[in-house]
Amino acid sequence: MNVGRVLGNLVATIKDPNLTGQRILAVEPLDGREPAFFALDSVGAGAGETVLYTTGREASYAFLPDFVPCNAAIVGIVDEIREEKK
Template sequence: MQIGKVAGNVVSTKKVDSLTGYKLMIVDLIRIPSKKVYQEVIAIDKVGAGKGEYVLVTLGSAARNITKSSDTIVDAAIVGIIDTFDE
């Protein structure tokens, strides 16, 4: 898992059927303790995260496994909202 900060959301009116119903968020993956962004990803949101919140992000096949279908095209998923973390 990675730590990220939600930068915003993505609205896509046309997409593959397997993504219908998922909220898509822009997440800046960060390095601790500097909080420097090293990558931006688009992630499905499974927990209701909002802009500016720190989140736990899973990548790759682990992200796809949290969806209901193994046919879903997902490479990143928000799986938790971070309340606090030590730097």
């Protein structure tokens, strides 16, 4: 899983029926190595928020029992990342 920032959203009138009613958000990864992409939102994230997202088929688990054809989902809103020294 990785952390990114929500940039905006995508509007598509014609789409797969399983995407109906889902919010499609543009997300910019914070590691700066990958370009922005589009993810379904399962937690109510908004523009400017820092979010935890997952990619791959497991992203669709956030929408079970529906089988949603998406490969990226926002699964948390980040409060804090704590570095631990040992």
